[in-house]
Amino acid sequence: MPEADIERICRQHSLPLTAQRRIVLQALSLRPTHPTVDDLWSDVRQAMPEISRTTVYRILETFAHLGVIRKVGHPDSAARYESRTSRHHHLLCLQCGRMEDLDDASLDTIRLPGLKTGFQIEDYSIQFRGLCSRCSAPAKPRLKRRKTAGRTKA
Amino acid sequence: MPEADIERICRQHSLPLTAQRRIVLQALSLRPTHPTVDDLWSDVRQAMPEISRTTVYRILETFAHLGVIRKVGHPDSAARYESRTSRHHHLLCLQCGRMEDLDDASLDTIRLPGLKTGFQIEDYSIQFRGLCSRCSAPAKPRLKRRKTAGRTKA
């Protein structure tokens, strides 16, 4: 996410443009695999060691509510975020939990189902489940399903 | 899920067929909306008040690993499960978090994307996001986004 976008978004919503917001959104857009809050926190602390985990939580929640980023559904316990909100799809590795984006224009225009239940569809995405290249390689060491990145301080 | 299925599954995997397993899987299959562990725990305690929350966690994890049930990705913090593992799709209400199943045969046969990345696709499902009938009704009271059912005991 370019700097200019972050500035514009904050201006549009009358949100103070803080260094923390800049760096957290930046870090998210640099991560292709739907990081957890802790993933981002470790990234961000390299440039800003004093940032608190709480702040990362708050920034992500704020911008997810604005629709600028998205919280993605993932079967693991910790929440995951992505910066892309345009239509795209996901590859979820059942072995290691890794989630990659999939772009395929022909999947972006499926026929929407009838709305018998009164549900109003705004958007959709397809989740493809299977094994990523690392985990499906038979002989090579498999990626472990990491529980959590170690917590370093509050 | 019929009783007979539960018995068969346990036999096939050499798992003791306990009353807890029977009742938890039963409860899951009676819930159409992808319950949390606590949702199921409250259901189950009506028939078996002494069952522990830990047991519900363990049973769900056991059978999810076997592929008999599935843990579904949901943006809320608590894990959710479903008993249907045949191909189907989901309607996720962005307002209240409710998740319903969607059956539509024409969505079950989309063309699978090319596997450039070496990802091996086993299955897929489509998540439709929007507003459920309750939440999209303009004048009626909206369903609140419930945080959690209150915890009653350990």
Added chain:
DNA sequence: TTGTATGCAAAAGGTTTGCAATGAT
């Protein structure tokens, strides 16, 4: 100056684990 965001600490919510006792086979 004014109001919101941040950082910290603590609480709350959600999940897992160790172990003794129970129960299925």
Added chain:
DNA sequence: ATCATTGCAAACCTTTTGCATACAA
């Protein structure tokens, strides 16, 4: 008899909240 499951309690991980301080506008 044997071995896995259960229940409990405690630990652990994840997320939220209260409040004083710092910062953007």
